[in-house]
Amino acid sequence: MTKQSSIRMCAASILAGLSLILTGCFITPGKFSSELVLSSDESFSFTYEGEIFFLGLSSLAQMGAAAEEFEPDECYDDETYETRECTEAELARQRADWDAGAEARAEEAKRKAEQMSAMLGGIDPNDPQATEELRQLLLRHEGWDRVEDKGNGGFDVSYSVTGKITHDFLFPVIEGVPGTNPFVQMIIRDGKVVRINAPGFATDSGDNPMTGMMGGLAGLAAMGGGENAAMAENMPDIPQLDGTFSIVTKGDLKIRANNTDEGAQPTPTGEVLRWEISPRTKDAPTALIAFGQ
Template sequence: MTANTRTLTGTRSLAAALIASLSLLLTGCFMTPGKFTSELVLMDEDRFTFTYDGEIFFLGLANLAEMGAASEEFEADDCYDAQTYESRECTAAEIAEQREVWEMNAPIRAAKAQEQAQQMSAMMGGIDPSDPQASAELVELLSRQKGWESVVDKGDGVFDVRYSVSGTLSHDFMFPVIEGFPSTNPFVQIILREGGVVRVNAPGFSSQNEGNPMGSMMGSMAGLGGMAAMAGQSANGPDMPDVPTLEGTFTIVTNGQIRANNTDEGANPTPTGQMLVWDISPRTKAAPTALIDLSR
C-alpha cells in the first residue's frame, strides 16, 4: 500500500467517524461529562441536595461539524489492477471521471448539510452551532436557569460548571435539564416509587453501557487525534476537538435504608447515615445505581 493510499484511507476513516458523531448528535446523544465531582444527599421527609462540579462536553459545539464539511472535499476513490486487484495510482482520466460524478452530487450533499444544520439547531434549543456566538448563547441560557451557579466556556464544546439544587422530592428528578433541549441522555436520574422508595440511576457516569451511547462514542473518539494526523487533517483542516476524559466520583449520602447498590465496597457509615461512592473512569462498565427507602 502506497503512502498516498494510506493517507486516503485515513481521511476516509476519519470522515466516517465524524459522520457517526454528527449522527449521534442528531439522535439526541450530545452531552457527556468530563472531569467532575457529583454528590446526591437523600434524607428523610424526602429532602434532597444534588451538586455537580466539573466539565460538560457538548458535541454540537465542538468543531466536528466544521471537520465534517472539510471531509466533503473531493478525494479520488481507490483504483485497482484488473488482474491482481492490488491498489494502484489512478489515471488522470479516472480521477476526472470520479470528480465529475462527485460534482454532479454536490446539490444533494448541500441539501443534506443544510438539513443537518437545521436539525442540530433544533436539538440545541434554537442555538445555531455554526454561529461564533453559540457558546456565549449557551452560557447565557444556562446561567438564567435555577441551579446553574457557574458556567465557564473552556472552548471547543467544553464547559466548566457548578450546579447545585436542594428541595423536596415531590416528583422525579433528572440532570441535566436545559431549556429547549431534548432530555435524552441524562447524567443522573432520581425516580420515585410508592412507599417512599427512591431509585437512583446515573447512566451518564458510565462509558460502556446502553444508557449512555454518547459516552462510548466519546471514548472511541479519543483515538481520532492520531487518525487525523495520519490523514493530514491537522495540516489541511480543523484540528480534532480536545474531548475531555470521563473521570470523577459520584457519591450518595443518605439516612435512609439502602436496599440495593452496585458499588465495589458497599455503604460506609457517616455521622448522618451511610455513604455510597463510585469512582468513574473510561473503564466504568456499569452505570451507578441504588435503591433507597426514605420512609423510615
C-alpha cells in the first residue's frame, strides 16, 4: 500500500468516526471556570462559566457528510502491485457501483438526520433557527443565567445552581436530549459519602473522544500535502480545553481521595482541590468526600 493510499484510508476512517460522534450530538467544554462547593450542612452549589460547544451544530457536520462523497479507489498494476492511473473504464465502473448504492445512502442520511434531531431535543440542526432554538431551550432550564451564541455551535454560558445533597447531580442536563456526555458528576454513596468525577474535563476520557479525533485530522497535514493539508487547514475553530475546576469544602468534611497534583489546600473554612485543565489533561478530575467523619 502506498503512502497516499494510507493517508486516504486514515482520512476516511477519521471522518467516519467523526460522523458517528456527530450523531451523538457531542458537547465539549472550551475555555471555562467551574467550581463545586460542598458544605457540612449537606448543601452544595455548582457554577460553570465559559464556553460549551455542540458539534452537531458546527461545520464539522458538513465535514462528516463529506466523508460520504464519491472518492475513486486507487488502481494497481497486476504485476508490481504499485499504484497506477485508473482507466476511464475503471473509473466508470467505480462510479456505477457508487451510484447503485445511492438509495441506501439516502436512507442512511435520513436516519442520521432523525437521530441528530432527537439528540437535540427535536431541533433540526439544518434549520437556520436551530442555534437560537437551542439557546432558548437552555435558558428555559434552571441555572442557565446566560447563553450567548458564539457561532459554529459554540456558546458562552453562565450556569449556577444550589441544592441539598439528597440526590445525584449531573452537568449538563438538557431536556429532551438523551445521554448528554457529562462534564461533572456527583454521585451519592451510602454512609454520607459523595464521589465526584469530571469526565468532560479530560482528553482521554471515554466521554470525550473528540480531542483525539481532532488530533488525527490535524495530523493528516504532516502525512502529506495537497488535499490532506487543505483539509487540516480548513478545520473549524473548535474550543480547546482550557480552564480550572475546583472542589471547595466547608466545615467538617473529609477528603478521602483525590487525583490533584498537589492535594487538598487549606482555606479559612475548610479545604480546596484545584485542577488546571488543558488539552494535555489525561485523567479526569475525581475526588471522594465524606460528611461529618
